[in-house]
Amino acid sequence: MAESKENREEVLTCPICVETFRKPVMLPCQHSFCRECIGVYADKSKPGQTDEVSCSTGSEGVDQLISCPVCRTPTSLGREGVAGLPPNFHLAEIVERLSSAVKIEDDTPYCSLCEDDNQTKAVKFCTDCCFLYCKDCLATFHPMRGAVKCHRLISSLEYHSQETSQRQTGGRDEEATPQVSCASHGQPFCLYCVPCRMVICVGCVVDHPKHAMQDIPSAAENDKPAVLNKTCKLEKVLQETKESLSGVLRLHNKIQETQELHTQEVERAYCAALEALQAWKQQSLDGIKTRYSQWSVECSAILKHFQLQAQEMERMVQASKDLVASMDVKFLQVS
Structure with missing residues (x-):
C-alpha cells in the first residue's frame, strides 16, 4: 500500500515544483507541468529576463523556444506564450479522482473471518459466499479450487463502492444499468x-506512468472515424460479396436446371429404347412361337x-x- 501511494504521489507530482499539480498544462512532448511553474521556467529561459517578468506570455511578436524540463525536447510556445499551452x-x-480513491482505500472494510482483536483489511469479497477475505484467510478458507472454483471474487474496493452506492440510493436497483x-x-x-x-480507471494510472491519457468520450470520438471508414470499406466488400453470391447462385440454379434437362433427356431416351426393346422382344417371341x-x-x-x-405291324407280327x-392244317390253309 505504501508503494502504491508513493507511485501515485510521483504521478501527481509536477517535475518542476515537486508538488501536486495545480492547473496542469501539457507540452507537445506529452509532459505536463503546473501552469505557473512552466511560466516561471519559460521566463527564466528568456535572455536577460528576471523572475519578476510575467509568466503568461513570450516576447512581443516573437515565438519563444524552450526545452522541455524533462526530455529537453525543443518546444515553440507561439505568440501567446505559456497562456497558449493546452490545459491537461x-x-x-486524475488528481481529483485519485484524491477520492485514497479516501476510499482508507475506508476499506475488514475481513469477515479474522478475530476482533486481530482484524485485517479485506482484499476480496466473494459474491457467492457473501464474505470479505483478507489475503491470508482467502488462501486458507477460500482456495480457488474444488467446490468454490467457480465463485466470483471482486475487490474489496468494488464491494465498498457498491455498498456505498446502495446506501446512497436506498437499496439495489435491479433494473439499473450496471456500472x-x-x-x-x-x-x-x-x-x-x-x-x-485500453480503458483504465484512476487506480490503474500508476501502472501507466508518463503515458498520454484521454477521456473516454474524446478517445471514442477520435477512433470512430477510422472505425466508420473501415465499416464503409467493409460494406463495399459486403456488397461485392453479395453480388458475387448472387452470380454464383444464378450459376448454381442454371447447373441444376441443365442437370434436370439432361436427366429428362436420358429418361426419355431410356424409355424409348426400352419400348423398342420390348417391342422387339415381343415380336421375336411371337415369331418363335x-x-x-x-x-x-x-x-x-x-x-x-x-x-x-407301328401298331399295324405289331398286329401283323402277333398274327x-x-x-x-x-x-399244321390251319397253318397251311392260312399261309
Missing part, C-alpha cells in the same frame, strides 16, 4: 491510455403316322406268331 484536463481529473468498472480496483473506467490502447408351333403340328402328324404304322403256333 485529464490529469486534473462498467475495473476488476482490479473496482473503480469505473474513466480514462483511455493512448500508447496501450409361330414357327415352333407349326413345326410341332407337323412333327405331331408324322409321329401319329408312324405310331399307326404271324399265332399262325405259326396253330395246327
